[in-house]
Amino acid sequence: MPLQNASNRQYYFGLDLIRFASACLVLLFHLGYSTWQPESGARDIVRGAYAIPEASLFWFGGMGVQIFFVISGFVIANSAQGATPYRFFRSRALRLYPAAWICATVSLITLLAFTERPVLNLLWRYLHSITLFPLSPWIEGVYWTLAAEIIFYALMFLLIAARRLDRLETFSNLMGGISIAFIALVACNRNGLVQIEHLEGFRKTVGRYLPLWYGVFFSLGMNLWLFTRRRLSKASAVYTVALFLTCCFQIYLAFHGTDIEEGISDDGSRQAWQVPVFVFIVAMAGLFASTHWPAVDRSIPLFAREPLRRLGLVTYPLYLIHFSLGVILIKGLIATGVSPMLAFVASSVLVFLLCLYIATQLEPALRQRFGHVLDRTERRFGLR
Template sequence: MHAPRHDYLYGLDLIRFASAVLVAFFHLGFSTWASPTSGGSKLIEGAYTLPAFAHFTWFGWVGVQIFFVISGFVIANSANGATPMAFLRSRVLRLYPAVWVCVPLTALVLLAEGLTANLRDKTIASMLLIPVGPWIDGQYWTLGVEIVFYACVFSMLALGVFRWIEAFAVLLAAVSGVFLVAHAFFADLDFLVEGKARVLLLAHGVFFSLGILIWLWSQNRLSLLGHVAVAFATFGAALQIRDHTLGMSERVTESPFVIGEYWAVAVAVWAASCLAIMLSFTMRHAFDRLSPGILSAIRAAGLATYPLYLLHFAIGVAAMREWSQAGLSPALGLFVVVAALSAAAWLVSGVAEPWIRGWLRKGFAWGEPRLLASSRWSGFLYRS
């Protein structure tokens, strides 16, 4: 059981987990049957539809945009005062253990389903977290975007300019926001928001920027220009969510309603989540009244978020198909499968990840003294 920490933002763990569940409900409860172009269409085999749930599941993809804001907040906080090597180590220890468990599990399911096209290359690229893929599962594209953002922060630390983090956030909001405005008028710019080009942060930079700016606000370090950037980033984020909704509306041809008419719902869910992120800081002491057991459970949910996100798509769709083909209610199956995936994610985060992370720490303990022995690398990676 985790010891309670009065400085820990337990609210962020709740938002993280809720966002992962939103994404899972979107994929398993909407996109796989509503969109013939969905990556899960080959797995579902027409086994089920859930039109009665559509109004509550179609916007679940906005959980990704929520993740990006949280990432901006958390990464800025973790990088503050860290050396480049400490930051790099923390990211490796956070990202790779879950991937090394979840990718092989997904590969086994795809192999069993006969979906072997490019499976070896997808597995290797995903295990190595190559930012441009190819990915073993559709949702992994977000990891490439995250890694590019991490690389930007790492570069600032390595160059000794992390004190300019607000300037970076303002610049990111400006570049990404201007691009999103331009994209709203010129559809020819689609090539910059699709495929490998997504790692350029043009479409999603506003979310990371907003997360950084919220962190600066929580530290009483947000300038007047920063407040202006918050407004611009928020506008750009709403525009990105609106444009994504309209674009997706053309692909979900089996939806019982035109989702493009409800883009404001997705914006509202995202905006409410951003407010919750801010409240997780301002009201953090409210969690002090909870028992250590409850706080430990909240922390466990936060840790399970990442493996849940990695596991839910191919494995979840295959499970939903089998459940439905057995004659069981797909509506009930949606909750059962997401709960089962959450339990599996809890095992990954609580058992497998700590074991792998322990070996990785030993690797760093062996390698870092050798880096320190080289003045060339020590000045670059251990800059304070």
């Protein structure tokens, strides 16, 4: 989502680039690696029709989600400043719902036309998706991250409603501290230092929706925003380093050990946990440089700024729509005689072009109409 500084309206082009790169990581992970693995949620679509060994180098791409959560913490801390509870709700609703309505509809049509999944089940998943109901099932598995985002938004909404945004630093540090404790508990449980039955099951369900398993990433983003605004205390600046290190440790836990993240096969590649950690460090360095040193963004040539802005707009629909549509496109192209790797590349490009159309044509029009509805509601009930 585009980000502007509340005080000087500065636009952070670097965030758009990092956000888009993160979405591409997730797309490459799903279409190039995880969807043709035996444990994939797309196995009923693929049915062993293809494999793309050349694209296995994207096995770590799922960690784009962690980068998203840091950016979200930064963006929401910024957008909450000076906002009333209703205005904060309005901005989040306008950002999330129009694209979700369009993308969930495309996914529904795709799955109805090209799979044998039960119609009633798909409609139930579709209903969950267009309402952004924070409990599964959804039309696409990637919607789980929206559930985590919405819970984070709800906590920020309560902070705004309580008129305690002046305690954002305390709120962020508390969320981060609880998440650090949970991650440490998971690590101790895996190494036999404690024995808590069903902890891994809790981590994979409730723990990933509540800011427990991923809470440190939201907190890191909020603290980076506070630091950029020179509102972070020295003690919290040191604490932010601990948040960053814990984020790296969480990624290590996700990609190393006996219980790895869903969608990654036990093929030895998971031992290279240094790769996702390094990618995360590079992304955070880029985020810090773009937001803390305005000269970095100002150095971007004028001709490149509008394309970067468009890439930022594409990110959300690209993330929501790529999974089933991309898999079906790959399978269809391979059926016509195209090589798996070429089908993978062509499908990725086609999905991107569709998302570019959604982000620049369909979504703005729908968002404008939805905004009018919210404006009328605001006037009718005297909301501010």
